[in-house]
Amino acid sequence: MxxxxxxxxxxxxxxxxxxxxxxxxxxxxxxxxxxxxxxxxxxxxxxxxxxxxxxxxxxxxxxxxxxxxxxxxxxxxxxxxxxxxxxxxxxxxxxxxxxxxxxxxxxxxxxxxxxxxxxxxxxxxxxxxxxxxxxxxxxxxxxxxxxxxxxxxxxxxxxxxxxxxxxxGIEDLPEVVERVAAWALNIELPLDLLDVAGLTMVGRGVGYAVASEVALKVREVSGVRAESYAAPDYLHGPVGADGAGCTLVAVITDELEDAVLFELLQGCRGSQMATVVIRSPRRAAVDCDAEIVLPEVGPNWVEALCAVILGQVIALRLGEIRGRDIDTSPGLSKVTLSA
Amino acid sequence: MxxxxxxxxxxxxxxxxxxxxxxxxxxxxxxxxxxxxxxxxxxxxxxxxxxxxxxxxxxxxxxxxxxxxxxxxxxxxxxxxxxxxxxxxxxxxxxxxxxxxxxxxxxxxxxxxxxxxxxxxxxxxxxxxxxxxxxxxxxxxxxxxxxxxxxxxxxxxxxxxxxxxxxxGIEDLPEVVERVAAWALNIELPLDLLDVAGLTMVGRGVGYAVASEVALKVREVSGVRAESYAAPDYLHGPVGADGAGCTLVAVITDELEDAVLFELLQGCRGSQMATVVIRSPRRAAVDCDAEIVLPEVGPNWVEALCAVILGQVIALRLGEIRGRDIDTSPGLSKVTLSA
The missing domain is CATH 3.40.50.10490 (Glucose-6-phosphate isomerase like protein; domain 1)
Incomplete structure (x- = not known):
């Protein structure tokens, strides 16, 4: 391992x-x-x-x-x-x-x-x-x-x-995290949709923090060019880029309303992107290429950390199928010496 | 026109x-x-x-x-x-x-x-x-x-x-902007290095604002998947992504020291990226695939706006060679209705 x-x-x-x-x-x-x-x-x-x-x-x-x-x-x-x-x-x-x-x-x-x-x-x-x-x-x-x-x-x-x-949710966080990590390492992920030339991760509120962290992890571990945006900012321009061969991953948290999500998925389909959604079981099913539904319901900020852990596993699996040296993240050192 | x-x-x-x-x-x-x-x-x-x-x-x-x-x-x-x-x-x-x-x-x-x-x-x-x-x-x-x-x-x-x-620099800004726009529309740009699968724009301080705006403009007008990072953040992880077929564009302003720039260019070469630099005539020549040197010297924040205008022209030229409808930016409307 x-x-x-x-x-x-x-x-x-x-x-x-x-x-x-x-x-x-x-x-x-x-x-x-x-x-x-x-x-x-x-x-x-x-x-x-x-x-x-x-x-x-x-x-x-x-x-x-x-x-x-x-x-x-x-x-x-x-x-x-x-x-x-x-x-x-x-x-x-x-x-x-x-x-x-x-x-x-x-x-x-x-x-x-x-x-x-x-x-x-x-x-x-x-x-x-x-x-x-x-x-x-x-x-x-x-x-x-x-x-x-x-x-x-x-x-x-x-x-x-x-x-x-x-x-x-603060008391239960360790147990939730433990269960979610075990779950995420055990499920089948839609890797064909994720092992692509470009991944665009979007979220809003705490979901934007999730999107940013997962995009970073995917880049470091798998080498896939992943980017992240706050959902409204993404709609405000970047959605216009050519998306053929790329996939949108929307992290749904409470801050991301259905109307914005709908506009987002529509815009991405318009630019030829595949669409994947990560959501709580609390939220309604979404019409997209693949949904990943978290295994349990919790407060918004706890579900967001669950989505991060799922994202860590996505980074791991992408790194595995791309044959990367997962523990060394080529080209990176732990502390950037200059800044 | x-x-x-x-x-x-x-x-x-x-x-x-x-x-x-x-x-x-x-x-x-x-x-x-x-x-x-x-x-x-x-x-x-x-x-x-x-x-x-x-x-x-x-x-x-x-x-x-x-x-x-x-x-x-x-x-x-x-x-x-x-x-x-x-x-x-x-x-x-x-x-x-x-x-x-x-x-x-x-x-x-x-x-x-x-x-x-x-x-x-x-x-x-x-x-x-x-x-x-x-x-x-x-x-x-x-x-x-x-x-x-x-x-x-x-x-x-x-x-x-x-x-x-x-x-x-505030008094002269209109004249500087006028001259720089005319210059940028008249020069030959290294478009072979810029018309690529992914453009990564980096800068620091006001140069980060430039990188963000130019990346957005390039996406909207040309459809090229351009992204932007603060230079130290880019070195802190994202640089590890596969960069074959992609180009780094570094916007050099006073906040970006030579040591960080050097580390940046080295990291990008390590991940197979081409490298382009935009800089003031005040700064030393940089070893990279192409340099674009601004036509005149000014205060840091004025030179930064000159780099934005150059970036607008880069977006225009990329849109032209990619046959995009430049004035409508397909898929975008001026005001996002929901957010």
Whole structure:
């Protein structure tokens, strides 16, 4: 078995093991963030996709505005006004370039700073008031899986801790993730529709975070040129491209209404694309080339993580049939040294 | 001549005609935004690419944090905390879905609201404290050109008005744009490298806004599947995809250092991609398959708009050799009705 597959399988156990300590750290971070008007998040790659998830979950549950930081603005002599903001940096290694500069400016301005990382001794952790420890263990495959779900878990714990309500679904997440990983590794996927010249992943709200992460995973592991769009943005221009030999994968979450989905599928058929839909059993059946229906019903943000795990398995299967070296993701190293 | 080409040629004259009144409106908007801690911008499609430009220019010149609004968070009963923020909505038609909802919440919370639109009688304009009028005239080609440069101009005027310094290059912009459009329509482009199965446009800072807008234009007008990435994000995973038959186009602006550019070109060669670079005459020659050197030197943000105009012409030429109906952008309508 590849390390990548082992790591996909391990995610439920990892979430279970980090639940208690993670919740306690999240409460400390929430305490630090009390009274902020907005939250600035610095992240790259997979972590940036998790930041998109936070943007929607924090907006939906807390009404909290999340701004994704543009790291180049924090370099050199530039000084950004962070007054009123809390600042969160996300990096598995704690060494992702440009993140420490954001935290340093935030510390100088007296903002509460939080780092979400696997490494307590990293420069990221050492530059922060509070550390949310990923506790995902060392990642051996180059393409991240357990790191991503642990990040998702930790961000949900943070929102839960900042909310006056309990975040529905947080307690059961480890078990759900474990069941969904086993299910996804056991089903037959419509690989003929997915092993194509170009995959376009679309979603809305937390579904856009899913589309972005799955597209990245598919690219890294299988080499298929996958791209991702927020569904309304895709309709606002990019849908016009020639799509012959390409496939649309729509990730349906609560934010994606049937009317937009219908327009989307119609537009893609018009440009010769095949269409695949990933949806909850809660949603009505969709007229498309293939549907993948998640195995169980849950809150929107939990179903979204289930779709990510399904996407990890899609990346794995595509990598297998394309004969790729799945654990090394040719051409990639874990930490980009310059940025 | 296609409407699209006519509109490309018209941009200098349009900026010249809007310079004075636009500057005066920008001063009113800047007055309204006095004292904000951050700016929330709502936009879709091309306007969203202009918002990315503002994110960098406002950060670089003013240290002002710009957050791109996620429209789905402002729908229905959701209520976002906008305290301390100014709010700007950008939509050529003034009818882009989801924008008015953002302005309505902002008005209810006492934030200053500004609309940037071509239509003073649009619902967007009527929901705002101050209107920045695009004055681009009715757009006849479906893919926007003059609207985009007028938006860029207006946003630069806004930053100029909010700054204690004068924004270098703002006075000369109409003349520069006119000269660059004439130049771009007159040069020979490396179309064999650009008429490919997949184009990947990358840039950093304002260059990322350029890459995003050019990729969108190429998709709409020529049908070539073009995608865009911030350069460090591209290196952080997506570069691993199979690139045979595809081309990287790197837009070099000041934010993209030589070291990252070198890593980028190396990674793309490793994945079998051809490489094209767009750069200022200020930057050193780059070892790649083709360079396109802008015809004149200017401030970074001005050169970036020159690269956009070059990209409009690339989209036009690709559309011509691919036999597309350039003015109608098949499959697209100007305003997406649902979102």
């Amino acid at each position: 590849t390390k990548f597959e082992e790591e996909i399988r391990s995610q439920g156990a990892i979430l279970r093991a980090r639940a208690l300590a993670g919740a306690s750290e999240a409460r400390r971070a929430a305490e630090g963030f009390r009274g902020i008007t907005h939250l600035v998040v610095a992240a790259r790659g997979s972590s940036d996709n998790a930041a998109i998830f936070l943007q929607y979950l924090a907006g939906q549950e807390l009404g909290l505005l999340v701004a994704l930081a543009a790291p180049s603005l924090y370099e050199g002599a530039h000084r950004m006004n962070l007054s009123g903001a809390g600042v969160l940096a996300i990096s598995q290694s704690g060494r992702s370039p440009g993140m420490v500069e954001v935290l340093t400016q935030a510390n100088q301005q007296g903002c509460t700073t939080v780092a979400l990382t696997n490494y307590l001794t990293s420069s990221l952790a050492e530059s922060s008031d509070v550390v949310l420890e990923l506790r995902a263990g060392p990642e051996e495959a180059v393409a991240s899986t357990k790191t991503f779900s642990a990040t998702w878990h930790s961000l949900a714990q943070l929102v839960d801790a900042m909310s006056t309500n309990n975040l529905e | 296609t409407k699209f080409e006519e509109e490309i040629r018209s941009q200098g004259a349009i900026l010249r005609a809007r310079a004075l009144a636009g500057a005066s409106e920008a001063r009113r908007a800047a007055e309204g935004f006095r004292g904000i801690t951050h700016l929330v911008v709502a936009a879709r499609g091309s306007s969203d690419n202009a918002a990315i430009f503002l994110q960098y220019l406002a950060g670089q010149e003013l240290g002002l944090l710009v957050a791109l609004a996620a429209p789905s968070l402002y729908e229905g009963a959701h209520r976002m905390n906008l305290s301390g923020a100014g709010v700007l909505a950008i939509s050529q038609s003034g009818r882009s879905p989801g924008m008015v909802e953002v302005l309505t919440q902002a008005n209810q919370q006492g934030c200053t609201t500004v609309a940037l639109t071509n239509y003073l009688t649009s619902s967007l304009a009527e929901s705002s404290d101050v209107v920045l009028e695009l004055r681009a005239g009715p757009e006849e080609a479906v893919a926007s050109t003059k609207t985009f440069s007028a938006t860029w101009h207006s946003l630069a005027q806004l930053v100029d008005a909010m700054s204690t310094n004068n924004l270098e």
